[in-house]
Amino acid sequence: MKIPSSWQNFLALLPGTLLTVLTITVAFLRFYDEQDFTILGEIREPRVWSNRLTVAALMVAVVNFGVEWNRRNRETNRLAQEEQRRSEEERRRENERIEQERRRSEEERRRIEEIARAENERAERRYREIQRDRAADRERNRAAEERERAARRARIQNRWYLLQIRYQLQPNQFNRRALNDFLAFLQEYGE
Secondary structure, rough: OOHHHHHHHHHHHHHHHHHHHHHHHHHOOOOOOOOOOOHOOOOOHHHHHHHHHHHHHHHHHHHHHHHHHHHHHHHHHHHHHHHHHHHHHHHHHHHHHHHHHHHHHHHHHHHHHHHHHHHHHHHHHHHHHHHHHHHHHHHHHHHHHHHHHHHHHHHHHHHHHHHHHHHHHHHHHHHHHHHHHHHHHHHHHHO
16 A cells, blocks of 8 residues: 555654654653643653653664655655666667668668769779770771772773783783782782
């Protein structure tokens, strides 16, 4: 059963107050007589009552000590729990901050990886385009060289035909020499 806090406060004050009243009463019974206070004439054996009240004051002092001890222990426990809650809250906040920092760095790492991947893909595409362009250039160059060789062969062949036809039409020394020079040319540089 939980006692309301107003009663707890009252009960916490009761031993200290009762101790004070008992101490005053003991002093009153010990140090004054009926000449000082006529009411003391009504109490028989004030010393005995003073001793009884002293024992009661000692018991109340022990109770008051227990109450104070309990109050201070509760306060110490409350402060310790508050400190523990505060440290747990700080630890939780620190863990959240660390987790956010980890997520942020992970996102940054992913973003950097994505940028690097995109750059690599762009570089690879560009490299493939350059290789394709180079291959196309080589192919065009080969085709141009082949056309040039074919044209040169055709010119040589046409010249051969012309020299043969001239020699057949006019078999003279000049045409024979031109035909022999052309044959020497073909033997030396022939394709």
